[in-house]
Each structure stands twice: as C-alpha cells, then as structure tokens.
Amino acid sequence: MSKIVLIGSPNSGKSLLFNRLTGLHQKVANFPGITVDVSSGSLQSLPEITLVDFPGTYSLQPISGDEQVAVKFFTQALDDPNVTQVLCLIDVTRLEKSLYFTLQVIRESARHGKHVTVLANMMDVLEKHHIQVDLAGLSAQIKAPVLPVSARTGSGIDALLARLKANQLQPRSKAAAALTDTPDELLRGTALQLARRFGPKGDILIKSQARLDDFFLHTTLGGLAFFGIMYLLFQSIFTWAAPAMDAVEALLGALSNIVVPAIPNQMARDFTADAIFSGIGAFLVFVPQIFVLTFIIGILEDSGYMARAALICHKPLRLFGLTGKSFIPMLSGVACAIPGIYAARSIDSPKKRLLTYMAIPLMPCSARLPVYTLLIAAFIPQTTALGGLVGMQGLAMFLIYFFGMACGLLVTGLVSRFREDHFTDLPFVLEMPPYRMPAWQPLLRNAWNRSKHFVTKAGKIIFGVTVIIWVLGYFPNGGADLNASWLGHLGHVVEPIFAPLGLDWRYGVAVLTSFLAREVFVGTLGTMFGIEGAEENMVPLVAQIQASGLSVGSGLALLVFFAIALMCVSTLAILSREAQSTKLAVNLFAAYGVLAYGLAILVYNLAGLVGV
C-alpha cells in the first residue's frame, strides 16, 4: 500500500484537509516520548492510498523536544519505500510564513528521492477578496507543482485527487535536486524573495481581525469576555456534562440489575456487582466530561479565541514558570484532573507542559468536594462572623479551595526556578490565527477519539486497581464484614502512619480505598461506622464522626492531606500515558504524598498548640 505524507505549518488548515480527504476512517497514534498525534487514514476515493498527517511545524530546524521528535519521524517517513510522495500544505494568504518551510521540505524530500506537491490552501479567502496570485510562476520558481485548494470549501480537492489517481505528479526535477545542497541561509533568502514577489498584496482578514481583537484584548471588555467564556467552559464541565454522567451511571445501574441477579454463584455475583460494574462505572463516568471539554476547547482553538486567552493569562502565569496556555488545563483541573491533563496537550513548550502537569493534580477537583463537605460539616462550626456576612463553613470551603490552587502555583514557581533543564524551551511566540467559524465535524470526531483513548488506555489500569481493592475488602469472610477483611487488617497495619494525625485505623482504611477515587472516602467511612448511603446523606455520618471524639486538629489535618495528596488512580494512569512517563506519575504521587502527610502533621500539631 502506498503512503502519502501530509505536512504543513500550524494554522495552515492541515487537519481540515486531512479530514476532508480521509473522511471518518482514520487512526490516531502518538509519537513515542511525546504527546503529538500522528493521524493516518485511507483516502476516501482512493482507499489503496494511505495519508499520514504529521504535526504542524514552522521549520525542519527544530527547537523544542517535541519538534525534534516530529522532524525525526518525518525524516524516517521519507526513508520509507512505501511513501511515494509528500504533500506540503501552505497558507497562500501568508506566503512569507510558509515558503521557507516549503523549501526545506522540498530539499529534504529531494535528498530522499521523494516528490513534493505544494497545496496552496485558503484560495477561498483570496477569491473572496478578489486577489489573484501567480501560482504557475511560483511553481516554476520552486520547481514543484503548486495546486490551488480550499480545505474549507472543498474547491480544488477533486483536481488533487484526480492527479493522485492518475499519478500525474511531476517527477523530481533537476532544480529540485539542486536544492539538496542549498544551505538554510540561502533558502531563507530565496523564500523571502519569493514571498515578496508572489504573495498576495493588501490586507486579508486583518481589518476584521483587528476589530475583534480591539474587543477581546481590551483591558475591561476583553477581561469581562474572558471571564464569561471561562465561566461557560467551567459550567460545561460541571453542569452540562452532569446529565450525561448521570445517564452513564443509570445505564450501568440498570445493566447491573439485569446481569447480577442472573449469576448463580455468590462470589461471582458480588465480584460482578462491586468490582466490574462499580469499577467500570468509576471511570466511565468521566467520559462525558472529557468529551464535552475536548469539544469546547476545540471550539476555542478553531475559532481563534484560544490564542487570545493564552495572551491574556500569560503574564501572571509566567511568574510561576507557566505559560498563558496553562490556564485552561488548570481551570479544567478544578472540575477534574483528567480532562485537564488532556487539555495540556495544547501547550507546545515541553517544560511548561510538564509544569502544568505538576499543577493540575493540586487543583481542587470535584472528587474532593464530598470529602471537604463531610469534614467541614463535622469540624467547622455552623456560625457566622461580621454580622452574618461570612459563614465559617463557607469560608473554610473557600480557604481549602484557595489552598490547593496556591500550592499548585507555588510548586510550579519553585520547580521552574530550581529544576535543571534538560531541553531547550520555547519563548512565547504565538501566532494569532484569524477568527473563524469552527469546523464542527472534525471537532466532534476529535472529542470522540479522545474519549475512546481514555477508555482504552486508562481503563485497564483503573480496573486492575479496582479488582485489588475488591479482593482485599472481600476476603477472607466473603464481604460480610469490612472490619474483619484483609483491608481491615491492612488498616490496623497502617494505623501507626495515621496515628500522628490523631486518626484511628478506620480512617486509614478510608484513605486507602480513596486511592480508587477520592469520594470513596465518604462511602468507606460510612461502611466503617455502619451507615448505609453516606454519599447521598452525610448527616448521620457527620454525627458519628463528631461522636467518635476526633479532634478538630485531626479534621483539619485530613482536609490538608486531601488537598495535596495525589490519590486518584485515574489521574495517575492518564498522567503516565499523556506525559509518556510512568516515572513522573510515580514521583508526583510520592512527592505529593510526603508533602500532604508532612503538612497534615504540621497542621495537627499547630491545632494542638492553639488548643483545638
């Protein structure tokens, strides 16, 4: 099967063209070591030809680690005997940005004996502004065919496919071969001359873009718009995804009610109900959030707003070693760390992406909310201050949320200053793409692919941990008494660890099970105190905790522990996959565990000193 490589600079419309040429049948894979996608798919009208889509890059002279890997894989693809030609996509409205890269691609392909066809995209924009460019002249100069196309409208695509079908693409010419020895500096000069000679003259999109920027980057109006858009994004994860999350839970519950009673063996029945259905439910429930967030982030990126949002947030986040692009992943992390980690893919600087990965697990995610609610209800009095204006419980909730976020920024600020860099970082140079209507179909497809990735990649790890915890809690007494189970024994074994926080073994067991998902802490504690349905109604459990004689200091220590500790197997699984580093996930788990424990002891002792 012959392959065609598609390459182009960012914002040249490559994804849209790829989708148009391949339709629904595509595979997405990651480069080893980085999170950049390489998609491949057979051409809709020529299924015998596979199109391989490489990540957008401005140059074949890489700066960052991601770029180095992308360029290396492009060069390897050129060595592949099945690769018959290279399609180099350029934005015809901005030749000055595209041509140097194009000449580099032609030179590199010529060195490997591959043909290049240049696709001049966004011809519809030129036509709309009644601007003509001399593509034939350009083609003659660069000694490669230049075809006019529009990925958005589809014009020129039939002609491209006809050429591919007829294999009429121009063979490598002598002049192209001569490029093989041309140094970069000369190539840059040539590209600049060609862009000045053949590039479209006049303002294209700039005027309307500038008007919108006047609004979106305005100090007051732009700030309000930013907060409005971020509020909608946050709502989308919390509120809009909720019905779908409820539906997933209800569907699994209904399925469980049908399947479980039909199983004759008691242990198999318990395993199916508690390990399989509860275990699968614990991670499938995240899928709607991931889908919705990926889709909305796609809209923000495709419409051109994401670049503006990154610009607005850049300055304050730079103080903490982050970039403006870290804001959305961190905000998403306030709902759930998993979609936040996925969202960090849009950060092109590897160093800043790593720092963002470090900050996200400290954002106060929604799974911490039930734990905070329980502990605050149990230990913070329901009194008010300042004449009823400030409720103490509400203030405690605000402070613990703020504490998590502040810790996240503090960690990245410190790490960015003291960590020795192993790779070159990219400075903040961000192309501001024109504002445009998003292309809905590719965005939906991307959201679907991301959700599928989560289910297939994280599912196995999460399910494995679920089974282990189920076995520990079920044996040796067949799940009759959690206190007498292996998990209960384990609780007694780990009791000395929790004793310095004033906590007994029951809290130790609840903390151990909350590794599956933080909110499991509430349910387990309910089971330990013999209360059913503690997740839905916390009041009896709150009363039991208060009656158990636990001190306020222990409650505060638990709050601080849960704010920092990275005890979520789903987050660790996805972090390990996305960062392509199990070491990072293990190190963060250990480091935040030690930090959480240390701070919890500190808080417990400080509380003891002030007598609470």
Next chain:
Amino acid sequence: MLEGTDVKNSSTSLWSLRAGERCRIESFDDKLAERYRIRMMELGFHPGETVSCVQSPALGAPKVYRVSNTMFSLDDEVAAHIVVSLLPHE
C-alpha cells in the same frame, strides 16, 4: 536590555512600540540565542521587514504584532531583543 532607549532618535526595541506604531527590523541583539533568531526569521521577522504593533494590552501582557498578513503575539523575552527603527505613521 534595550528598553528605555530614545525612540525618536534611532533604534529601539520592538517591545517598546505602542499600538498603532510601525517600525523596520534592524537586527537582533546578542542576548537572543541564535536558534530563536532563526525561528523569528522563519516566521517572517527578517531584518528590513516592516512590523506594526496592533495591540498593546495593559499590565505588560504580550503585544500583538503584524508582519505582512500574519499576526504574532510576542512577550518581552523575545520582543525586547529585536532592534527596530520607528517608521512614520501611514
């Protein structure tokens, strides 16, 4: 740092431009690493090229510059090291 040099006399930095001002790129200063100079040229910021500052948001946020038909946002880490001479308003 090139910030603070006299705008009216001769060369200044790209970062010192305010919204609506135009300039011609003269050179890059020594503090900008070679690989970043090359990347800037790859993006169209060549010596001799005309650049205009389109947006200069408040609070020191990155500024938006126009080169030909492309807009880029740069912060002072890069823009302060691009030496330019101011051009009169169009």
